[in-house]
Amino acid sequence: MNYHWNWGIFLEPVKGGDETYLDWLLTGFGWTLAVSLSAWLMALMLGILVGTLRTTPSKPLAALAAAWVELFRNIPLLVQMFLWFFVVPELLPRELSLWVKQDMPAKEFITATLCLGLFTSSRVAEQVRAGIEALPSGQRMAGLALGFTLPQTYRHVLLPCALRMVVPPLTSEFMNVFKNSSVAFAIGVLELTFQARQMQEDSEQGIETFFAVTLLYFICAFTANRVMALIERRTRVPGQMAGQMAGHQTT
Amino acid sequence: MIELNNVSKWYGQSQVLDACSTRVAKGEVIVVCGPSGSGKSTLIKCVNGLEVFQQGEITVNGISVGAAQTDLPKLRAQVGMVFQHFELFPHMSITENLTIGQIRVLGRSKEAALAKALGLLDRVGLKEHASKHPGQLSGGQQQRVAIARALCMDPVCMLFDEPTSALDPEMITEVLDVMVELAKEGMTMMCVTHEMGFARKVANRVIFMDQGRIVEDAPKDEFFGTPRSERAQQFLSKILSH
Ligand SMILES: Nc1ncnc2c1ncn2[C@@H]1O[C@H](COP(=O)(O)OP(=O)(O)O)[C@@H](O)[C@H]1O
Ligand SMILES: [Mg+2]
Numbered sequence: 001m002n003y004h005w006n007w008g009i010f011l012e013p014v015k016g017g018d019e020t021y022l023d024w025l026l027t028g029f030g031w032t033l034a035v036s037l038s039a040w041l042m043a044l045m046l047g048i049l050v051g052t053l054r055t056t057p058s059k060p061l062a063a064l065a066a067a068w069v070e071l072f073r074n075i076p077l078l079v080q081m082f083l084w085f086f087v088v089p090e091l092l093p094r095e096l097s098l099w100v101k102q103d104m105p106a107k108e109f110i111t112a113t114l115c116l117g118l119f120t121s122s123r124v125a126e127q128v129r130a131g132i133e134a135l136p137s138g139q140r141m142a143g144l145a146l147g148f149t150l151p152q153t154y155r156h157v158l159l160p161c162a163l164r165m166v167v168p169p170l171t172s173e174f175m176n177v178f179k180n181s182s183v184a185f186a187i188g189v190l191e192l193t194f195q196a197r198q199m200q201e202d203s204e205q206g207i208e209t210f211f212a213v214t215l216l217y218f219i220c221a222f223t224a225n226r227v228m229a230l231i232e233r234r235t236r237v238p239g240q241m242a243g244q245m246a247g248h249q250t251t
Numbered sequence: 252m253i254e255l256n257n258v259s260k261w262y263g264q265s266q267v268l269d270a271c272s273t274r275v276a277k278g279e280v281i282v283v284c285g286p287s288g289s290g291k292s293t294l295i296k297c298v299n300g301l302e303v304f305q306q307g308e309i310t311v312n313g314i315s316v317g318a319a320q321t322d323l324p325k326l327r328a329q330v331g332m333v334f335q336h337f338e339l340f341p342h343m344s345i346t347e348n349l350t351i352g353q354i355r356v357l358g359r360s361k362e363a364a365l366a367k368a369l370g371l372l373d374r375v376g377l378k379e380h381a382s383k384h385p386g387q388l389s390g391g392q393q394q395r396v397a398i399a400r401a402l403c404m405d406p407v408c409m410l411f412d413e414p415t416s417a418l419d420p421e422m423i424t425e426v427l428d429v430m431v432e433l434a435k436e437g438m439t440m441m442c443v444t445h446e447m448g449f450a451r452k453v454a455n456r457v458i459f460m461d462q463g464r465i466v467e468d469a470p471k472d473e474f475f476g477t478p479r480s481e482r483a484q485q486f487l488s489k490i491l492s493h
Contacts, residue, residue, distance in 0.1 A: 136338070138334050138335075138336050138338040139338055139340070141296070141332075141334065141338065142332075142334060142338035142339075142340070143340075144301060144323075144324070144327060145299060145301060145327055145330070145332035146327070146328070146351075146352040146400070146401075146404065147324045147325065147327045147328025147329075147352060147356035147357075147404065148324065148355065148356060149324050152355060152356075156340070156355065157340055160342045161340075161341060161342055164342065237341060237342050237384055237386065238383070238384040238387060239383070239384045239385070239386025239387030239388075240341055240384065240386040
């Protein structure tokens with residue numbers, strides 16, 4: 001193998017510019033974080049809402065929520081990215097369509113965040129639904145019997161327990177958001193994968209480039225994992241083993 | 252206080268309640284028994300509207316449960332309910348379990364709710380457990396907390412659905428004692444239970460259900476003395492032989 005190793009490449013200036021390759025990667029890392037965290041926030045809020053609606057006695061609301069999940073879960077993320085970027089603007093009213101295509105600020109970033117957020121929301125919704133359905137049916141009855149309205153029963157009884165239960169499965173969804181955000185390069189978001197490909201072509205130091213990129217993605221996923229583990233510990237209920245919310249204890 | 256008039260209920264094609272009628276006067280204690288699957292839980296859940304029924308009428312304290320304009324949450328707040336599996340809220344402390352309904356439903360102040368909660372917790376003998384969580388209590392203790400939680404709402408009547416059947420034998424008495432005391436204080440109670448000792452001690456009437464029908468609805472002495480239906484006789488001899 002006559003590969004020319006050069007670990008110093010990161011500090012060298014890019015061709016025809018005064019930034020270094022490290023600057024490129026760090027800008028990309030910044031955009032990756034921005035897209036991922038905004039999308040995750042959106043996915044959490046929408047996912048909890050949609051997952052909750054799926055378990056309500058209202059047939060139309062539950063059906064709407066089910067349709068939401070199927071729509072965003074069953075189309076490949078890359079295709080969704082292209083749909084939001086190229087197709088949806090064409091379907092808008094004329095004025096709006098023109099504005100989106102020509103003047104909308106941070107168009108790529110907003111599109112990517114929206115797309116990744118909606119995609120992930122369907123996966124969060126499924127976890128939240130499973131969490132609520134795993135609770136003993138008596139919990140809902142106990143809330144209602146106490147005089148709570150249905151929304152109060154969700155707010156005070158069902159969701160606090162269900163959300164605690166789904167922290168572990170949501171951990172992998174949180175980690176996936178960072179990995180999936182790399183798809184945003186396809187519509188021109190200058191995120192980590194985009195910058196990596198640019199650096200690799202520019203510097204011809206592919207191995208060093210992708211080593212660094214792998215490390216940065218790993219840091220994201222690892223941090224996400226630790227944050228969720230911390231949340232799990234902080235919200236643990238005394239006298240309750242992890243995941244025990246789902247069962248009756250008759251000690 | 253509670254009045255059921257020809258209540259029928261179906262799950263799809265299968266009928267689970269068949270023209271059930273009875274009434275529970277203020278201060279009365281009614282025990283409902285019958286084989287598993289005979290519709291006891293369904294009947295008692297219809298009383299506070301946790302289950303819907305298709306025919307007949309139920310009124311509680313003069314309010315029709317099935318009527319479209321009835322404010323069900325408000326009605327349920329006046330009807331205490333105790334479940335087989337306690338159904339305490341596991342993520343809340345015992346105190347929170349006892350105060351949240353008072354605060355969120357009845358609009359009481361935190362202080363008033365807490366005072367009420369601690370008073371009732373003392374009454375069921377669990378004052379020192381106030382800051383624990385349900386998972387840290389035994390089944391019998393949890394069920395006593397569940398009764399206290401219902402009492403915190405100052406209910407006009409109480410519904411019990413097999414409150415002791417998920418308990419280990421040694422814990423049944425502590426729960427029954429609380430229920431007996433409640434009955435003696437004049438609480439209107441409708442209790443699904445197979446504890447015939449409890450029935451003998453405090454019940455005014457015993458209802459026997461079979462296949463969705465109220466087969467027998469008789470004063471306690473009459474029921475234990477000369478139950479008319481063969482099914483009730485069989486059932487009685489079976490559970491009394493334990
Ligand atoms: N959600 C449900 N869907 C269909 N059938 C049900 C449902 N809940 C209860 N049943 C049926 O209704 C009947 C009465 O049940 P239940 O009231 O729980 O009886 P019990 O409390 O006397 O054991 C049973 O035959 C049971 O199978
Ligand atoms: Mg039952």
